[in-house]
Amino acid sequence: MSFLQTEVICHSRKVCSLYKRALRNLESWYDRRPMYRYRAVLLRARFDENKDVKDLRVAQQLLDDGEKELFSLIQYQPKKFPLSPGGVAYEREVRAPDWVLDYWHPWEKAFYPDYFAKREQRKKEYVEWWEKTYGKPAEQGH
Amino acid sequence: MVSMYLSSMLFLLSGSLSCLVLSLLCLKSGQAWFIEWELLSLNSSSIVMTLILDWMSFMFLGFVMFISSMVLYYSGEYMHGDSNMNRFMYLVLAFVMSMGFLIISPNLISILLGWDGLGLVSYALVIYYQNEKSANAGMLTALSNRVGDVAILLAISLFFSCGGWNFLFYVENMPIIGSGGLLCGLVVLAAMTKSAQIPFSAWLPAAMAAPTPVSALVHSSTLVTAGVYLLIRFSPALEGRLSQTVLLLLSSLTMFMAGLGANFEYDLKKIIALSTLSQLGVMMSILSLGYADLAFFHLLAHALFKALLFMCAGAVIHSVKDYQDIRMMGGLVYHMPLTGMCMNLANLALCGTPFLAGFYSKDMILEVAFMSPINLVSFLLYALATGLTVCYTMRLVYYSLSGDFNLGNLYSISDEGKIMTNPMMGLSVGAVFGGATLAWLIFPCPYMICMSPVFKMLALIVSVIGGVLGYLLNLNAVNYNLNSLKYYNSVVFSGSMWFMPFLSTYGASKNFLGSGETYQSVGDMGWSEYYGGQGIYSFIMSSSKILQVFQDNSMKIYMLSFLLWVIVLVFVVV
Structure with missing residues (x-):
C-alpha cells in the first residue's frame, strides 16, 4: 500500500475496488470495445455469483483469491490517460506559482x-x- | 520578423544542398580533402585539429541537415505554444552542430567533442519536458552513453602509443599495433552504447519521453547512427577480430529482440523506436560481416523514412490530444488521409517493399548476409527479424490506421496545418526515391548476388508470412480468448524488452547502492567513526586531562614523582 491508511476500509469497499481494477485491467487487455464489453459482463457475473455470501471468512478468502488472480494477469502496459499521473504527458510543463x-x-x-x-x-x-x-x-x- | 523555425529551415536546407552537391563532386572526381592544424606536439605525439571532407562525410552531413531542416520546420507547429520554444530550437541546432562535428572528424580527440556534445544535447532534449518520466529517461540515456564516452577516452589513451590520434591513418595497420584488439573492442563498445545494442538497448525506447520532433531527428536518424558511422570509419580495423564476432551476435540479437518487443508494445513512439533499434541491429550486423558500404547505404535510406514515420506519429499524437497508446487510436486513415498516406509510405519503405527507399538497402543486406558464411543462429535471427518487422508494421497499420475507431473522445481529428504536412511531403519524396538514387550513386558497379532460389525468395516469404500474421492476429471475434493471457510470462518478457530497462536501471545500480550503504554503515558511520573521528577525539581528550593534572602544580604530583625517582635510584644503586 503506497499510502498511509488512516481509516478502516470495509469489505464491500475492497470488493468494489477489486472490481474496478479488474475492469481497468480487462480494458487494457481487450482493446476493442465489443470484446471488452463481453469480458466485462462475464466479470460482473463472476462477482455477482458471490454477492450473497454471508460468511465473512469465505468472503475474505474470495477477495484474497481475486487479488491474486488480478496480480497474476496484470497488464504490463496499462492504459493511462495522458494527463493523469503515470500518463505520457503528465506534468510536462510545470509553471511555478x-x-x-x-x-x-x-x-x-x-x-x-x-x-x-x-x-x-x-x-x-x-x-x-x-x-x-x-x-x-x-x-x-x- | 521571420520565425526561427523558418530561418533555421532555410539555413539548414541550403547547407544540405551544398553538402549534397559537394558530395556528388567528390564521388565523381574521387577527391577528398583532409584539413589539419597542428596545435601541440608532445613527445612526438602531435595534437592536431583535423577535418575530413570526402563524399561520405558530405553526404551524411547533407542528409542530417536535410532531415534537421524538415524537423525544425515541422516543430514550428508541433511545438507551437510551448513556453520554451526558442530553447528547443537552439538545442536542436546545437545537436546538428555536434553531429556535424562528429561526421567530419577523423581524429579520436576531436570526435570525442562531437560525441560528448551529442550525449549532452540529447540529455537536454530528453529532459525537455519537466516531468519525472523525462528525468528518469534522461538519466538512463546519459549514463548509458557515458559508458561509451569512457570507452572513447580509454581508446584515446591507448592511441597515444601510435603517436597520434588520426585514426584514419592507423585503421589499415591496426593488426600490427600491440593493443589493437583492445582498442577495437573499446571502439565497438562505444559504438554499441550510442547505437543502443544489447545490453545498452534500454535507453532508446525510454528516450521517447522527448518531444516527437526530437525523436524524429535524434533518436531515429542521427544520434543513434553515430555509433554505426564510427564503426564504418573503423571497419578496416575490425576485420578478423573477436570484437567483430561478438558484435555480429549482439547486433543480431538486438535486431530480433527489438522486432519481437515491437509486436507487444502499445506506445506508438516506442514501437517506432524499437523498429529503429531493429534496423540499427541490421546495420551493425552487416557491418560486422565486413560490408561497411552497405551499412552506410542502409543508414542513409533508413534515416529518410524513419524521420518521416516519426513525423507522422507526431501528427497523429498531436491530433488525438497527446494519446500515444495505439489502443486508443484506429480508423485514422479516414480522418487524416494525408498523414495516413505518408505513414503507410514510411511503413512500406521500412518493410522493404520493392522500389521504395528501404528495398534497395535492406534487400541487398539480406542477400549479402545470406551469401556470407554466417552461423545458423545469426541466419535464423536475420530471417525472423525480417518477418517480425513486417509483422509489427502491419499490426501498427491495423491499430492506428485501418482498424476500428477506438478513441475515447471524439476530437476534431484532421490533417494538421501545412507547417506539419509540408515537411512530411518533403521526406516522402526521399522515402520513395532516396533508395534508388543512393543505390545508383554509391554503387556504380552492382553487387554480384549468387544464391539458390530458396534463399532468394526467403526474404519475400518471411515478409509475406509476417505481414499476414501481423494483420490477421489482430482481427479477433468478440468472444475471442486472448492467447496473450495463456502465455502471460512469455508475453510480458517479450513486451518488456527482455526486462532490459529493469536490468539497466535497478539491476545495474542495486549491488553498488547496496555495497555503498554497507560501506557507509560499517565504515563511515561504524569502525572508521569509532576508531577514527570519535576514537582520536576521546584519546586526545583523556590524554589532555592527564596532562592537565600534571600541569596544575599539585604538591601530590611533586611528591609522587619524587617518590618514583627515589625508587628508581634505589633500584639503580642497589
Whole structure:
C-alpha cells in the first residue's frame, strides 16, 4: 500500500475496488470495445455469483483469491490517460506559482535586486489599488 | 520578423544542398580533402585539429541537415505554444552542430567533442519536458552513453602509443599495433552504447519521453547512427577480430529482440523506436560481416523514412490530444488521409517493399548476409527479424490506421496545418526515391548476388508470412480468448524488452547502492567513526586531562614523582 491508511476500509469497499481494477485491467487487455464489453459482463457475473455470501471468512478468502488472480494477469502496459499521473504527458510543463518568489531566501533575492525592488513596489501598488477599489479589509478578531 | 523555425529551415536546407552537391563532386572526381592544424606536439605525439571532407562525410552531413531542416520546420507547429520554444530550437541546432562535428572528424580527440556534445544535447532534449518520466529517461540515456564516452577516452589513451590520434591513418595497420584488439573492442563498445545494442538497448525506447520532433531527428536518424558511422570509419580495423564476432551476435540479437518487443508494445513512439533499434541491429550486423558500404547505404535510406514515420506519429499524437497508446487510436486513415498516406509510405519503405527507399538497402543486406558464411543462429535471427518487422508494421497499420475507431473522445481529428504536412511531403519524396538514387550513386558497379532460389525468395516469404500474421492476429471475434493471457510470462518478457530497462536501471545500480550503504554503515558511520573521528577525539581528550593534572602544580604530583625517582635510584644503586 503506497499510502498511509488512516481509516478502516470495509469489505464491500475492497470488493468494489477489486472490481474496478479488474475492469481497468480487462480494458487494457481487450482493446476493442465489443470484446471488452463481453469480458466485462462475464466479470460482473463472476462477482455477482458471490454477492450473497454471508460468511465473512469465505468472503475474505474470495477477495484474497481475486487479488491474486488480478496480480497474476496484470497488464504490463496499462492504459493511462495522458494527463493523469503515470500518463505520457503528465506534468510536462510545470509553471511555478508567483508566490514561490516571496519564499526565496534574502540571499537569493540579493542576486536580482532590481527585479525584487520593482516587485515589492508593484505589490504595494496593487494593495493600494485594491483598498481604493474594494475598501480596507475588516479587522480580524483573534 | 521571420520565425526561427523558418530561418533555421532555410539555413539548414541550403547547407544540405551544398553538402549534397559537394558530395556528388567528390564521388565523381574521387577527391577528398583532409584539413589539419597542428596545435601541440608532445613527445612526438602531435595534437592536431583535423577535418575530413570526402563524399561520405558530405553526404551524411547533407542528409542530417536535410532531415534537421524538415524537423525544425515541422516543430514550428508541433511545438507551437510551448513556453520554451526558442530553447528547443537552439538545442536542436546545437545537436546538428555536434553531429556535424562528429561526421567530419577523423581524429579520436576531436570526435570525442562531437560525441560528448551529442550525449549532452540529447540529455537536454530528453529532459525537455519537466516531468519525472523525462528525468528518469534522461538519466538512463546519459549514463548509458557515458559508458561509451569512457570507452572513447580509454581508446584515446591507448592511441597515444601510435603517436597520434588520426585514426584514419592507423585503421589499415591496426593488426600490427600491440593493443589493437583492445582498442577495437573499446571502439565497438562505444559504438554499441550510442547505437543502443544489447545490453545498452534500454535507453532508446525510454528516450521517447522527448518531444516527437526530437525523436524524429535524434533518436531515429542521427544520434543513434553515430555509433554505426564510427564503426564504418573503423571497419578496416575490425576485420578478423573477436570484437567483430561478438558484435555480429549482439547486433543480431538486438535486431530480433527489438522486432519481437515491437509486436507487444502499445506506445506508438516506442514501437517506432524499437523498429529503429531493429534496423540499427541490421546495420551493425552487416557491418560486422565486413560490408561497411552497405551499412552506410542502409543508414542513409533508413534515416529518410524513419524521420518521416516519426513525423507522422507526431501528427497523429498531436491530433488525438497527446494519446500515444495505439489502443486508443484506429480508423485514422479516414480522418487524416494525408498523414495516413505518408505513414503507410514510411511503413512500406521500412518493410522493404520493392522500389521504395528501404528495398534497395535492406534487400541487398539480406542477400549479402545470406551469401556470407554466417552461423545458423545469426541466419535464423536475420530471417525472423525480417518477418517480425513486417509483422509489427502491419499490426501498427491495423491499430492506428485501418482498424476500428477506438478513441475515447471524439476530437476534431484532421490533417494538421501545412507547417506539419509540408515537411512530411518533403521526406516522402526521399522515402520513395532516396533508395534508388543512393543505390545508383554509391554503387556504380552492382553487387554480384549468387544464391539458390530458396534463399532468394526467403526474404519475400518471411515478409509475406509476417505481414499476414501481423494483420490477421489482430482481427479477433468478440468472444475471442486472448492467447496473450495463456502465455502471460512469455508475453510480458517479450513486451518488456527482455526486462532490459529493469536490468539497466535497478539491476545495474542495486549491488553498488547496496555495497555503498554497507560501506557507509560499517565504515563511515561504524569502525572508521569509532576508531577514527570519535576514537582520536576521546584519546586526545583523556590524554589532555592527564596532562592537565600534571600541569596544575599539585604538591601530590611533586611528591609522587619524587617518590618514583627515589625508587628508581634505589633500584639503580642497589
